[in-house]
Amino acid sequence: MASSRIELASATDQEVVALARHGQETAYRExxxxxxxxxxxxxxxxxxxxxxxxxxxxxxxxxALNAIESYRPEFKxxxxxxxxxxxxxxxxxxxxxLDTLSLDGSPHAETPEAIEATALQIGDRQETALEEVEARxxxxxxxxxxxxxxxxxxxxILLRHVDGRAYEEIAEILGLPLGTVKxxxxxxxxxxxxxxxxxxx
Amino acid sequence: MTRRPDEHLSPDDIDAWLAGQPGTAAxxxxxxxxxxxxxxxxxxxxxxxxxxxxAFAPSxxxxxxxxxxxxxxxxxxxxxxxxxxxxxxxxxRSLALAATLAVVVVASMGLSxxxxxxxxxxxxxxxxxxxxxxxxxxxxxxxxxxxxxTEQPGYGLLRDLAATPARLALLAALVSLTYLxxxxxxxxxxxxxxxxxxxxxx
Numbered sequence: 001m002a003s004s005r006i007e008l009a010s011a012t013d014q015e016v017v018a019l020a021r022h023g024q025e026t027a028y029r030e031x032x033x034x035x036x037x038x039x040x041x042x043x044x045x046x047x048x049x050x051x052x053x054x055x056x057x058x059x060x061x062x063x064a065l066n067a068i069e070s071y072r073p074e075f076k077x078x079x080x081x082x083x084x085x086x087x088x089x090x091x092x093x094x095x096x097x098l099d100t101l102s103l104d105g106s107p108h109a110e111t112p113e114a115i116e117a118t119a120l121q122i123g124d125r126q127e128t129a130l131e132e133v134e135a136r137x138x139x140x141x142x143x144x145x146x147x148x149x150x151x152x153x154x155x156x157i158l159l160r161h162v163d164g165r166a167y168e169e170i171a172e173i174l175g176l177p178l179g180t181v182k183x184x185x186x187x188x189x190x191x192x193x194x195x196x197x198x199x200x201x
Numbered sequence: 202m203t204r205r206p207d208e209h210l211s212p213d214d215i216d217a218w219l220a221g222q223p224g225t226a227a228x229x230x231x232x233x234x235x236x237x238x239x240x241x242x243x244x245x246x247x248x249x250x251x252x253x254x255x256a257f258a259p260s261x262x263x264x265x266x267x268x269x270x271x272x273x274x275x276x277x278x279x280x281x282x283x284x285x286x287x288x289x290x291x292x293x294r295s296l297a298l299a300a301t302l303a304v305v306v307v308a309s310m311g312l313s314x315x316x317x318x319x320x321x322x323x324x325x326x327x328x329x330x331x332x333x334x335x336x337x338x339x340x341x342x343x344x345x346x347x348x349x350x351t352e353q354p355g356y357g358l359l360r361d362l363a364a365t366p367a368r369l370a371l372l373a374a375l376v377s378l379t380y381l382x383x384x385x386x387x388x389x390x391x392x393x394x395x396x397x398x399x400x401x402x403x
């Protein structure tokens with residue numbers, strides 16, 4: 001058992017996928033072990049909510065592993081799983097943008113009482129333990145600056161400079177032309193330089 | 202593509218410079234141009250900061266939670282399917298045989314559907330006859346079983362025992378107790394020994 005674990009650990013992604021396709025549970029677990037941190041980190045930095053990021057990362061793995069038969073080995077497994085993860089995060093951000101609540105109360109509220117009743121009570125809200133962890137984890141200047149980028153720029157910069165993916169792989173993951181990916185990364189770097197400019201001074 | 206000496210570095214040039222690729226022209230320009238040098242150095246510092254960001258881990262048992270929602274393919278079914286597929290495509294003859302068989306199956310299914318649609322009355326009559334025959338057979342079998350039971354020697358004794366409600370209740374209690382006792386004994390017999398078991402060869 002231990003030797004097979006070592007063999008799996010040294011196998012390539014394609015070899016592990018081939019074993020998973022033959023119904024080997026340890027191979028599935030090995031794929032999760034390899035990618036849980038990078039996938040979770042990407043999604044967490046995209047949505048900035050630990051609980052939600054965990055749900056989206058779980059959704060990503062379940063989707064990928066249940067569709068392992070449709071995975072084409074000529075592509076990198078990492079590209080495939082990052083593509084699913086990024087789509088899940090971007091979809092969520094788009095949905096959230098549509099569902100954004102007004103801090104000033106419901107737009108349908110007509111009386112002052114109704115406006116007050118539907119307004120978000122930010123001041124009264126207690127910070128949960130989870131939110132405290134998030135604030136610590138994502139509280140750095142650079143994390144905050146990344147959060148201020150457009151989601152497309154954020155995906156690009158995280159994949160390129162945090163995960164160390166090649167431009168070509170990022171283009172494959174995001175389904176964008178190579179030139180667009182390069183442009184997004186350069187613009188993201190420019191924005192980050194400006195946002196972090198005060199640190200230099 | 203060559204760059205004029207007075208032209209600023211393009212993003213691609215800066216990437217190449219950051220990657221440490223040998224580009225003497227880019228290096229010379231960085232050395233000479235204050236604006237490009239500032240951009241390139243700031244980019245290098247930014248990239249170092251980004252690279253140093255930690256990877257976050259999901260909460261414990263993440264893999265277990267994922268695995269509970271993943272449907273693993275059945276290895277036996279996969280092997281059987283694989284073997285069948287390999288045998289099917291092994292020779293032209295096996296492929297032709299399988300194709301013929303598939304045509305026969307599909308044709309027979311089509312024919313049976315067509316026949317059923319044109320002979321609905323026959324099917325209905327056959328159904329009625331089958332239902333009636335089965336009912337008659339069941340009724341005969343039940344009557345024979347009851348007649349046979351009443352002719353048994355113990356039937357009279359049982360009838361006497363259950364003659365009054367009090368006797369019937371007593372009989373039911375006795376039967377229940379015997380049943381429960383049997384269950385208890387069976388459970389005792391089937392319990393695995395908790396202590397070490399001595400073996401003949403040990």
